[in-house]
Amino acid sequence: MNEILDTVALVLVLIGALLCLTAAIGLLRFHDVPTRLHAATKPQVLGLILICIAIALALRAWPVVAFLVPIVMIQLATAPLSAHMVARQAYRNGTIDERSLYVDELADAGRTPPAAGG
Structure with missing residues (x-):
């Protein structure tokens, strides 16, 4: 059983590393x-x-899982928020091609100054 879990952990690390490389x-x-x-x-x-799951499978200890869960939760919380803020600022700077947008929900908000609550 240990060899199977180690093999699964190895495959998960490789897939996770490949995904990070493609990013x-x-x-x-x-x-x-x-x-x-x-x-x-x-x-x-x-x-x-995937890499965190592989680490948890390879080490098989509850303190490791308790350490990895907050890492995953923080990543899930911060990645969408930071991407949203970068995209909104890029829209306001005019670096996004507005013709390529299917729906432009910020069209009215982009015309108001940021200090005005827009």
Whole structure:
């Protein structure tokens, strides 16, 4: 049973590392802010979760799980928030091609100054 769990942990680490690598490549290769944010958040977060599960399977100890759960929770909380703030600022700076947006929910909010609550 130990060999099976170690093999599963190895496969999870490899898949997680591959996802993190594709996130880094996506940051370099994609040309606009929304696609870069997609590459920076989604595969990177999933890669980190898979690596944390692999560590928990490999070490098989409850203190390790108790240490890894807050790491995953903080990552799940901060990655979408930071991506949202970067995307909103890029929209306000005008670095997002507005013609490529299907729905523009910030069209009215972008015209009001930030200090006015918009």
